[in-house]
Amino acid sequence: MIKYLDLQKINASFEPALSDALLRVSRSGWYLHGEATARFEQEFADFCGTAHCIGTGNGLDALTLIFLAYRELGVMNAGDEVIVPANTYIATILSILHAGLKPVLCEPLPETCNIDVIHAETLITQRTRAILPVHLYGRLADMQGVYDLAARYGLKIVEDAAQAHGAIYDKVLPGKEKQLLRAGNLSDAAAFSFYPAKNLGALGDGGAITTHDTSLAAIVRFIANYGSTEKYVHLYQGINSRLDELQAAVLSVKLPRLDKDNVRRREIAQLYKENIHWKYPKLQCTVSTEDIKESNVFHIFPVFSPRRDELQHYLTAHNIHSQIHYPIPPHRQKALIQEYGMQQLPITEHIHNEELSLPISPLLTNEEVGQVIDCINSFV
Incomplete structure (x- = not known):
């Protein structure tokens, strides 16, 4: 895994x-x-x-x-x-x-x-x-x-x-x-x-x-x-x-190791960006090549797909763990819905419906990153 x-x-x-x-x-x-x-x-x-x-x-x-x-x-x-x-x-x-x-x-x-x-x-x-x-x-x-x-x-x-x-x-x-x-x-x-x-x-x-x-x-x-x-x-x-x-x-x-770990996160993001098949319309990324710089420390590497749940299940079946950040937007949470639930926030809801976070630990090896990339490409 x-x-x-x-x-x-x-x-x-x-x-x-x-x-x-x-x-x-x-x-x-x-x-x-x-x-x-x-x-x-x-x-x-x-x-x-x-x-x-x-x-x-x-x-x-x-x-x-x-x-x-x-x-x-x-x-x-x-x-x-x-x-x-x-x-x-x-x-x-x-x-x-x-x-x-x-x-x-x-x-x-x-x-x-x-x-x-x-x-x-x-x-x-x-x-x-x-x-x-x-x-x-x-x-x-x-x-x-x-x-x-x-x-x-x-x-x-x-x-x-x-x-x-x-x-x-x-x-x-x-x-x-x-x-x-x-x-x-x-x-x-x-x-x-x-x-x-x-x-x-x-x-x-x-x-x-x-x-x-x-x-x-x-x-x-x-x-x-x-x-x-x-x-x-x-x-x-x-x-x-x-x-x-x-x-x-x-x-x-x-x-003292934070900056070094953040550099490694950017290296992984670069590998994802360069090697995942983004040409498929069912898979998108908000990270462009010029975004991979010090102003982004890639706490999360998000991808977006209307087939998000299918993709996550496919990754899991191939022993790759991913997460969703976040499945329910705040204004749709029960704690806030009375005051904010009537608001129309389509961009926010679109993001929450399609976001999937790929592994991006600074300790991932290039081989492991390659396995994630190959698995996503075989799905799309």
């Missing part, structure tokens, strides 16, 4: 450093708010190029905390609107709702599956306070377009970078000239997830916020620790969302 993602194999490739790091934390007797977390926060801030990094319990909390902090700072109020891609994992939308704000769903561009900035402008009202681009599948959104839109209407930009660890923007953004711009440093604040399957994954849940905003960073830290500014002193109605020492230690071991 060629697994979609062999986490056991990936984690084994970091040994013995991984076990040594876990053992150090275990023996230290300090498991929260300790040296391992502080070290990783500094390392990840330096990696992203931001002034601050705050570890959180998971990626959903990271996004939610940003919006809660903006509410405490008076930048946003209950019921204010945030424009968000309709084509995303439901957590992106839940974060806005959990902060007492209103998600406004925006269709994606069919060519990229990321937010359509032109459509987003038609959704702006007097209550719009932010735009939330998602770097879906590991591909950076049109941040130049997002910047221009935010500047025209005075909006905050919040990145959902949960799938884009290490992605590098290749254009110049206002006020950030001559900088190496990575995901997490393309906005007012950004949220990451370190779910085990991510390009930078922990051994359990974990997340982080990156920002240059010192006031926002301070409020986020307080809210994430029960709203406490010092022990037993609570100025805010906070939550409990902290990156623990064990996960931070794991992430510090893995971070």
